[in-house]
Amino acid sequence: DGERSTAIVAAKELLKDSFGRQPTRGFLPGNSPTDIVNPGVHGATGRLIGSVAQCQGGRLTFVSRDPIHLGDRLRIQPATDKPGTAFTIRDLRLGGKEVTRAKSGERVAVGCPPDKSFRAGDRVFKVSAGQAFNLSQSACRKRLESVTPGKAVIDLSIHMPTSDRIELTAACHGLSLARNFSVESFPAKDRPLSQEVLAKVFGKTGQLPLALGPLECGPLPAVVLPLSRLNAVRREFYQELAELLEARQHEARTDHRRQAMADLAPAGTAPVAPPRFAVASSNLHDLSLLKQKGVNELILPLAPGCSNKLGAGGRAAKYAEQLLWDLPLVIFDADWSAFQAEIKLLIEAGFKRFRMQNISQLILFDGMQGLLLESGYRLFTTNSQAALSWRELGLSAATLYVEDDRENFSALLNRETGLPLTITAYANLPMMTSRIALKGVKSDQPIVSDRDEAYRVDHRSGLTVVRPEQDFSLIGHLAELHKMGCRRFVVDLSHLGASSAEAHRVLAACEQDEPLPGRSNFNYLQEMI
Secondary structure, eight states, X not given: OHHHHHHHHHHHHHHTTTOOSOOXXXXXXXXXXXXXXXXXXXXXXXXXXXXXXXXXXXXXXXXXXXXXXXXXXXXXXXXXXXXXXXXXXXXXXXXXXXXXXXXXXXXXXXXXXXXXXXXXXXXXXXXXXXXXXXXXXXXXXXXXXXOOOOOEEEEEEEEEEETTEEEEEEEETTEEEEEEEEOOOEEOSSOOOOHHHHHHHXXXXXXXXXXXXXXXXXXXXXXXXXXXXXXXXXXXXXXHHHHHHXXXXXXXXXXXXXXXXXXSOOBOOOOOOOOEEEXXXXXXXXXXXXXXXXXXXXXXXXXTTHHHHHTTTTGGGGGTTTEEEEOOSOOOHHHHHHHHHHHHHHHHTTOOEEEESSGGXXXXXXXXXXXXXXXXXXXXXXXXXXXXXXXXXXXXXXXXXXXXXXXXXXXXXXXXXXXOEEEEEEEOOXXXXXXXXXXXXXXXXXXXXXXXXXXXXXXXXXXXXXXESSOEEOTTSHHHHHHHTOXXXXXXXXTTOTTSHHHHHHHHHHHHTOOOTTOBOTTTTSOOO
């Protein structure tokens, strides 16, 4: 406890001038975090130090509630709470005179970006301060130039078999370099060449990424060498050594990259087979969907008590191979045992297929045999290594990430991972799932962003879920994805109701692969970097 308290005090000292997000109790303590998001406070970061009184002539004026320095960074937050503008103070004036600092309570004018406009009443936040932020541009450049990458430590051996020849041998990072140099020498009268002199000369490496480590010297003749010649020998030898090290490092990086590519699952062509469609529904009694043309599987939400509601031991058991039980994204500690009991009941009733949304949910199936577990899109599968990892963990299928692009889908679907991969073809995807309630927001009215995008807010089971009114859809690209190698698609109708007219319209569009207007394909047609 003492170490923890000391660490917290030290951290607060380091962060006191950063003006980031305010400290909170965190997500885990208590049932409903109330101090993490406060809609009544405009601006997520920074310390509120005033409001704009006037803005003209490239300067804005305000009374600062905090001491302010040249080099501090401000953010001007519009009264509408739309995105603010941040800039570093380069021009600070007090009573019309240029100053480097102003006290709390003084009316100051600061230079602002010429391409931005501000209004009286806009809030002024200080988002950073301190010595590091008060440096001039030239001082910052000098500080950056003084930072050098880590240097390679070399073991150096120096021998002089004759008075006119010096032999250097260096070892570094498994690399060895030996060179002979001719030198001119003179008999020493009082201070002959010594290991101390050589250490001083060869300890200077300049801008090269080298540092002298252990120095070994053989017997040295009683001579004196011109310092200019020794320096020239050192520069020539070290330059060659540095170039060899750079070439070795480049070769190592190339080898690592080549090995990483070789470790990828090999490319291959998926066997030709018609696509399968798994339809997700929020209604446990939508078993009739399995009789509908083109519907091969049904995904149902797993929650405590669902086996009793469905009558898992009766009619539903006939469809055990076609039913996939979907775990929620969040399971609270208090509900964990109830989910364990429900999973046990479903397995006893003959159900074996479950889809996880959180890697911790693997614990729910620990020690159970003969199950078919798969990952939802939230368990990111964006490359073949991730797919191979899921397979090693015992999963039987994985869902690719919904925000991926066409090029990566193609690359991943053409890898022989040994794990069947699924793509979400249609869904209403949550933009945010949080324990934090949004005060004053009603679920029956959409909230609209500054880009005129509408969202719905739902408060349920201790969670706040924000969903866009625009659905996600790759319908219209299913044939293309099938050609890439995708053999299974998820069509999530849980927000529509499987028996609704809109749900039937979506299923019909899937069958014909006809795009639906007004939907978003996220990044599918874009090239992700």
